[in-house]
Amino acid sequence: MIKQGWPFCFTALFASIAYYTDSVMLSFMKGNEAVGLYNAAFRTVATLAVIPAVYFTSIFPVMAMMHISSTSLLRFMVRKSFQYMLIIAVPIGVGITLLAGRIISVMFGAKYSDSTHMLEILVWSMVFIFLAFTFSQLLNSVNKQMTFAKVVAVCALLNVLLNALLVPRYSGTGSSIATVVTQFAALTISGISCARIGYGIPLTSLVALVARIAVASAGMCVVLLYFDNLILWALIPLAALLYFAVLFLVRGIGTQEDVELLRAVFPRKPRQIS
Numbered sequence: 460m461i462k463q464g465w466p467f468c469f470t471a472l473f474a475s476i477a478y479y480t481d482s483v484m485l486s487f488m489k490g491n492e493a494v495g496l497y498n499a500a501f502r503t504v505a506t507l508a509v510i511p512a513v514y515f516t517s518i519f520p521v522m523a524m525m526h527i528s529s530t531s532l533l534r535f536m537v538r539k540s541f542q543y544m545l546i547i548a549v550p551i552g553v554g555i556t557l558l559a560g561r562i563i564s565v566m567f568g569a570k571y572s573d574s575t576h577m578l579e580i581l582v583w584s585m586v587f588i589f590l591a592f593t594f595s596q597l598l599n600s601v602n603k604q605m606t607f608a609k610v611v612a613v614c615a616l617l618n619v620l621l622n623a624l625l626v627p628r629y630s631g632t633g634s635s636i637a638t639v640v641t642q643f644a645a646l647t648i649s650g651i652s653c654a655r656i657g658y659g660i661p662l663t664s665l666v667a668l669v670a671r672i673a674v675a676s677a678g679m680c681v682v683l684l685y686f687d688n689l690i691l692w693a694l695i696p697l698a699a700l701l702y703f704a705v706l707f708l709v710r711g712i713g714t715q716e717d718v719e720l721l722r723a724v725f726p727r728k729p730r731q732i733s
Contacts, residue, residue: 466604497631500577548589587642594649671711
C-alpha cells in the first residue's frame with residue numbers, strides 16, 4: 460500500500476512547488492503589487508480546472524477497470540476524452556482571450572487593468588491543463604504513477620527556471636509565459652509517455668476534429684465581437700450556445716462514438732426477473 464501510494468505524495472509535493480513558484484518569485488523580485496496583478500489573472504483561470512477534474516474523477520474507476528478487462532476500450536475512452544477536453548478548452552481559450560479586459564474589469568475593477576494581458580496569456584495554460592488531464596489520469600489508472608510523478612517534478616523545476624529568467628525583465632507577464640510553457644511541456648511529456656505504452660492519440664481523427672472546432676470557434680468569435688455591447692453574463696452563454704450548435708452541425712459532437720462512450724461508462728443494468 461505504501462509503495463503504491465508514495466508516488467502520489469511525490470506528485471503532490473512538486474505540484475505544490477509549481478503552483479506557488481510564480482507568486483513567491485514575483486514577490487521576491489517585483490513586490491506585492493506585481494503579485495496582486497498576477498494573481499487576479501491566475502485565479503480567474505485556475506478555477507476552470509474543476510471542469511476536467513470533475514470529468515476524470517467520475518470516469519477514473521472505469522479507466523482503471525478497463526486497464527484490466529479491455530485495453531482496446533480504454534484506448535477508445537482515452538481518445539474520446541482527449542477530444543472532449545479539446546472541444547471544451549479551445550473555446551474557453553479563444554473566448555477569454557477576446558474578453559480578458561472586460562472579465563478583469565467586472566471581477567476586479569479598473570485598477571487591475573494591467574492584469575488583462577496576463578489573463579490573455581494564462582488562459583492558454585489552462586487549455587494545456589485540460590488536455591494533460593487525459594494523460595495524467597491514464598498514467599495513474601494503468602499503475603504508472605511514478606512516471607507521472609517524474610513528469611510533474613521535471614515541469615516544476617522547469618517552472619522555477621523560467622520564472623528566474625523571465626520575471627526580472629517581464630514581471631507578471633514573464634510568470635504568465637513561464638506557466639504556459641510549463642503546462643505545454645507537461646502535456647507534451649505526458650502525451651509521449653502514454654504513446655510509449657500504447658495509448659497515443661491518432662493524428663488523423665484529431666486533425667479532422669481540430670478543423671471542426673476551428674469552424675465553430677470562428678462562429679463564436681463573430682458573436683463575441685458583433686454583440687460586444689451585451690453584458691458578459693448574457694454574451695458568454697450566447698457565444699457558447701452558438702459554438703456547440705455549429706459544432707453539432709459539422710459533426711464535431713453527437714456522433715455514434717459519443718453514444719458508444721456513454722454506454723461504456725454507464726452500461727445498462729440487466730433487468731431483474733421477478
